[in-house]
Amino acid sequence: MKNDSIISCGCLHPDHEEAIKYFDDGKVYSVQIESNLACSQGCLYCYASSSDAFLKELPNIIEVLDSAANMGVRAIDWLGGDPLMRKDWYELMKYASDIGLTNNIWTSGMPLENYDVAKKAVEVSQGGFISVHLDSLDEEIYGKLHTGDPERKINSILKGLDNIRALGKDNIINCITFTKLVAGEDINKTIKYFFEDLGIRTCLTQMCKAGLAQGHPEWIPGIEEIKGACNTRDKVNYHGSALSMSSMDTNKFYCGGMICVTVDGDVTPCSVIRKGFGNIHISSLEKIVERYRDDLLFTHIRDPGKMQGHCGYCEHNSVCWGCRATAYYECGDMLAPDPKCWMNYNKKTWI
Ligand code: SF4
Numbered sequence: 001m002k003n004d005s006i007i008s009c010g011c012l013h014p015d016h017e018e019a020i021k022y023f024d025d026g027k028v029y030s031v032q033i034e035s036n037l038a039c040s041q042g043c044l045y046c047y048a049s050s051s052d053a054f055l056k057e058l059p060n061i062i063e064v065l066d067s068a069a070n071m072g073v074r075a076i077d078w079l080g081g082d083p084l085m086r087k088d089w090y091e092l093m094k095y096a097s098d099i100g101l102t103n104n105i106w107t108s109g110m111p112l113e114n115y116d117v118a119k120k121a122v123e124v125s126q127g128g129f130i131s132v133h134l135d136s137l138d139e140e141i142y143g144k145l146h147t148g149d150p151e152r153k154i155n156s157i158l159k160g161l162d163n164i165r166a167l168g169k170d171n172i173i174n175c176i177t178f179t180k181l182v183a184g185e186d187i188n189k190t191i192k193y194f195f196e197d198l199g200i201r202t203c204l205t206q207m208c209k210a211g212l213a214q215g216h217p218e219w220i221p222g223i224e225e226i227k228g229a230c231n232t233r234d235k236v237n238y239h240g241s242a243l244s245m246s247s248m249d250t251n252k253f254y255c256g257g258m259i260c261v262t263v264d265g266d267v268t269p270c271s272v273i274r275k276g277f278g279n280i281h282i283s284s285l286e287k288i289v290e291r292y293r294d295d296l297l298f299t300h301i302r303d304p305g306k307m308q309g310h311c312g313y314c315e316h317n318s319v320c321w322g323c324r325a326t327a328y329y330e331c332g333d334m335l336a337p338d339p340k341c342w343m344n345y346n347k348k349t350w351i
């Protein structure tokens with residue numbers, strides 16, 4: 001079972017056994033840091049956008065990194081916006097790596113078009129992953145979901161990918177925000193292209209009603225569309241696995257071993273969930289984690305017997321607990337069964 005690909009690769013972290021150990025011990029394995037909001041991609045569903053996005057940056061990141069290292073955290077997941085658009089990104093990641101933290105970079109992919117940036121990103125993410133974000137290879141579809149010139153932007157991300165691959169980076173992910181516009185053939189094509197042609201797995205994030213996405217409720221996919229896309233991801237990326245992580249974009253070992261510090265300093269269980277438990281401008285990260293560990297790491301549902309509804313006896317609950325962000329936005333309860341999981345037979349009773 002340990003070698004099942006949805007266990008070994010679905011948590012994204014290269015050392016999945018260590019990540020699972022942290023999960024079992026109720027410890028924080030990775031801290032997502034939303035370092036800035038600037039981003040060139042212009043996703044029209046962005047949950048972290050704001051009118052002053054190009055100016056907004058998280059101060060005191062060094063303190064967050066020191067706190068993470070003190071807590072025994074293993075990895076920093078750099079988020080934005082696009083974290084590579086922050087002027088001091090390289091120095092911050094270098095500092096993190098010097099104090100023993102592994103850097104994972106969640107970028108749009110566009111800054112990697114610059115070879116020097118790509119080279120530095122590969123250098124500081126050694127032992128970790130780089131995730132780019134390309135929703136669709138179809139210019140017409142891409143153009144509806146993003147600002148600017150679709151051809152230019154798609155090519156820029158693909159060029160960035162070429163650069164990091166040429167530099168020897170082999171731990172790469174493509175993140176797709178799943179919207180109705182890419183449902184069906186388009187997402188199947190993108191998932192297959194990335195895995196079969198480039199050897200890159202897809203992180204399929206469900207669109208939630210947060211940030212700019214609140215202005216596009218019509219883009220939220222239906223349950224059959226989610227089922228189709230997730231089944232393709234499982235079949236293509238985790239071929240031969242007996243397990244599924246349903247509508248989650250990662251397995252629960254990533255999701256339940258991670259906390260996020262937003263650009264405003266709020267500490268949340270996930271970057272998509274914009275509800276803070278404490279703020280680093282008021283209290284240290286260590287103190288916040290000590291106080292809110294259960295809420296931040298979803299410890300209440302670690303025991304499958306304590307999961308509500310079908311999840312409690314589901315054949316996939318060893319790796320899955322449903323997307324907590326979807327549960328939060330759709331049901332107002334982070335611990336509720338994920339109403340977008342097609343395997344939750346009785347879902348009508350808890351929506
Ligand atoms: S029922 Fe629950 S545990 Fe099973 S696949 Fe769905 S969300 Fe995951």
Ligand code: SF4
Nearest residue numbers: 248255270323324325
């Ligand atoms: S709450 Fe949802 S979006 Fe956040 S890490 Fe978990 S599965 Fe992913």
